[in-house]
Amino acid sequence: xxxxxxxxxxxxxxxxxxxxxxxxxxxxxxxxxxxxxxxxxxxxxxxxxxxxxxxxxxxxxxxxxxxxxxxxxxxxxxxxxxxxxxxxxxxxxxxxxxxxxxxxxxxxxxxxxxxxxxxxxxxxxxxxxxxxxxxxxxxxxxxxxxxxxxxxxxxxxxxxxxxxxxxxxxxxxxxxxxxxxxxxxxxxxxxxxxxxxxxxxxxxxxxxxxxxxxxxxxxxxxxxxxxxxxxxxxxxxxxxxxxxxxxxxxxxxxxxxxxxxxxxxxxxxxxxxxxxxxxxxxxxxxxxxxxxxxxxxxxxxxxxxx
Numbered sequence: 001x002x003x004x005x006x007x008x009x010x011x012x013x014x015x016x017x018x019x020x021x022x023x024x025x026x027x028x029x030x031x032x033x034x035x036x037x038x039x040x041x042x043x044x045x046x047x048x049x050x051x052x053x054x055x056x057x058x059x060x061x062x063x064x065x066x067x068x069x070x071x072x073x074x075x076x077x078x079x080x081x082x083x084x085x086x087x088x089x090x091x092x093x094x095x096x097x098x099x100x101x102x103x104x105x106x107x108x109x110x111x112x113x114x115x116x117x118x119x120x121x122x123x124x125x126x127x128x129x130x131x132x133x134x135x136x137x138x139x140x141x142x143x144x145x146x147x148x149x150x151x152x153x154x155x156x157x158x159x160x161x162x163x164x165x166x167x168x169x170x171x172x173x174x175x176x177x178x179x180x181x182x183x184x185x186x187x188x189x190x191x192x193x194x195x196x197x198x199x200x201x202x203x204x205x206x207x208x209x210x211x212x213x214x215x216x217x218x219x220x221x222x223x224x225x226x227x228x229x230x231x232x233x234x235x236x237x238x239x240x241x242x243x244x245x246x247x248x249x250x251x252x253x254x255x256x257x258x259x260x261x262x263x264x265x266x267x268x269x270x271x272x273x274x275x276x277x278x279x280x281x282x283x284x285x286x287x288x289x290x291x292x293x294x295x296x297x298x299x300x301x302x303x304x305x306x
Contacts, residue, residue, distance in 0.1 A: 046151060
């Protein structure tokens with residue numbers, strides 16, 4: 001059976017990339033007497049689809065290594081009309097940025113309101129244009145790290161609108177299934193825009209994939225959420241409420257999207273291998289250390305004491 005991230009938790013309940021996720025040529029530039037530059041990050045996500053997306057966005061926003069410069073919105077499979085999902089995600093993105101007091105510091109453009117019609121035709125949007133602008137603005141020798149946690153419409157469209165940006169970005173995607181040494185698109189995020197999913201795989205951009213079926217046992221207990229976040233106010237109680245509103249009867253869930261950031265920030269917590277897909281080299285995370293990732297997440301997201 002091919003499992004989607006959205007439904008794996010139901011079935012469950014009833015080495016590694018050698019640097020800190022940054023290729024050697026992408027190491028932050030260190031000037032004499034100064035700390036290394038932060039990694040510039042863009043997050044594109046279907047925030048309103050599930051429980052996990054806002055938890056993952058929060059992880060990115062508190063990572064000391066990251067300078068998050070963009071947060072864009074996307075829809076998801078089964079959401080009709082497609083545009084409604086984008087708008088719901090946009091509202092949640094704005095909620096999160098307001099709670100984190102980042103609204104004026106991080107661009108948050110609206111994503112594409114329709115899926116791609118074929119693998120060569122982009123679905124233009126403010127989000128795709130913003131990704132292009134931010135990629136082109138990267139300093140020489142550095143690349144924009146784009147994390148895509150929902151359907152791949154915005155990133156695939158950006159690459160089609162301006163193919164030159166593939167030399168200026170690295171893409172980290174949550175989706176696809178990894179089966180018998182190959183990637184398959186019979187998966188939830190791919191299903192949001194199958195044309196975009198196919199287009200991204202053959203775009204030529206450096207692509208790292210957290211395959212959905214690689215995190216089949218990535219279960220998070222609600223009790224841990226309550227222990228670390230409940231009663232803390234602000235973004236933490238917002239995340240507690242999101243779980244309780246979306247899945248009030250679930251004592252545990254697969255918080256898929258957090259795994260992408262944890263694998264990037266701590267390569268020792270995931271196994272990544274390189275495969276070839278239609279002549280293009282793609283890196284795939286095939287396994288994760290669930291307890292290790294959870295421990296790091298809770299440590300990184302604790303309320304800082306004054």
